[in-house]
Amino acid sequence: MKRVRNQTGKLSSALPEVMKNFYALSKASSTDGVIDGKTKELIALAIAVAIHCDDCIGFHTNSALKAGATKEEIIEVLGVAVFMGGGPALMYATHVMEAMEELQPSS
Numbered sequence: 612m613k614r615v616r617n618q619t620g621k622l623s624s625a626l627p628e629v630m631k632n633f634y635a636l637s638k639a640s641s642t643d644g645v646i647d648g649k650t651k652e653l654i655a656l657a658i659a660v661a662i663h664c665d666d667c668i669g670f671h672t673n674s675a676l677k678a679g680a681t682k683e684e685i686i687e688v689l690g691v692a693v694f695m696g697g698g699p700a701l702m703y704a705t706h707v708m709e710a711m712e713e714l715q716p717s718s
Contacts, residue, residue, distance in 0.1 A: 612669045641674075649678035653688045660689060660703045661696035668703065672710040682711060 623630040641651050652675040659667035675685055689704040696703075 612666075612673065615666045615670070649675065649680050652678045653680055653684060656685065656707065657688045657692040657695075660692035660707060661700050663696075663699060663703050665703070665706055668706050669710050672707050673714055676711070676714055682715070685711065 619630065641648055641655070646654075652671055656668065656671040656675050659671050672685065685707065689707055693701045693704055
């Protein structure tokens with residue numbers, strides 16, 4: 612996550628308008644509405660697994676935990692992601708398990 616933050620910082624300097632708008636979209640799409648922010652983060656995490664985005668997995672695992680998602684909720688969402696994404700999604704679901712271990716070492 613540190614590497615990606617560093618590189619997106621460089622992109623923000625090089626493409627300030629694009630990155631400003633991307634971050635505005637990110638904030639607008641994850642803010643509580645009819646669907647709460649925690650649920651939106653769980654959806655984003657499932658999509659990250661299904662489309663095989665390791666960096667997205669790290670960020671959305673972290674955001675889901677910060678939004679109050681439990682380990683059990685995250686694991687249940689992984690089941691849906693594996694259903695929708697098959698074997699490759701199963702391999703990326705293991706990356707979420709690893710991220711949770713890194714982000715919550717005492718759990």
